[in-house]
Amino acid sequence: MNRDDFWKLVEGAGSGREPDEQAESIQADLTNRSAEDIVAFERHMAEFQAVSYTWKLWGAAYLINGGCSDDGFDYFRGWLIAQGRSAFEKALADPDSLADLPELEEDVECEGILYVAMSAYEAATGSEIPQVPINLPDLGEGWDFDDDAEMKQRYPKLFAKFCSD
Secondary structure (H helix, E strand, C coil): CCHHHHHHHHHHHHCCCCHHHHHHHHHHHHHCCCHHHHHHHHHHHHHHHHHCCCHHHHHHHHHHHCCCCHHHHHHHHHHHHHCCHHHHHHHHHCHHHHHHCCCCCCCCCCCHHHHHHHHHHHHHHCCCCCCCCCCCCCCCCCCCCCCHHHHHHHCHHHHHHHHCC
């Protein structure tokens, strides 16, 4: 499974579904694939989780969800991956572009998508999936997510959507 196949699977499972339903659909599809494909899906998931581990996206998640813990940021990134390649790549380049997604609401997350390969592999093989490490980058210096002026300057559209009086 290459990156294009990964995104086709994610996007094909997402049409008109809630994130958890999408995750269930992906898991069902993966269960019918080879063990190699399932592991490849997990590798791509780890890669996309790592590349989206940035202060810029964490700040956007903080605004959208009204706060964002470490685990909450993992689940937010799961939701972001579930939105498909175009939304994911746009958000990496400009997190404020998330405000343009028509389905964007408060408290967006998709924890389930983070575990679909693990569950599918076990269902398909009866064994645990080989561990695929997520090599998260060093975030470096962040900023105060509770500083309204800073957040409004960094995310004008998201701030207007989620923090307006």
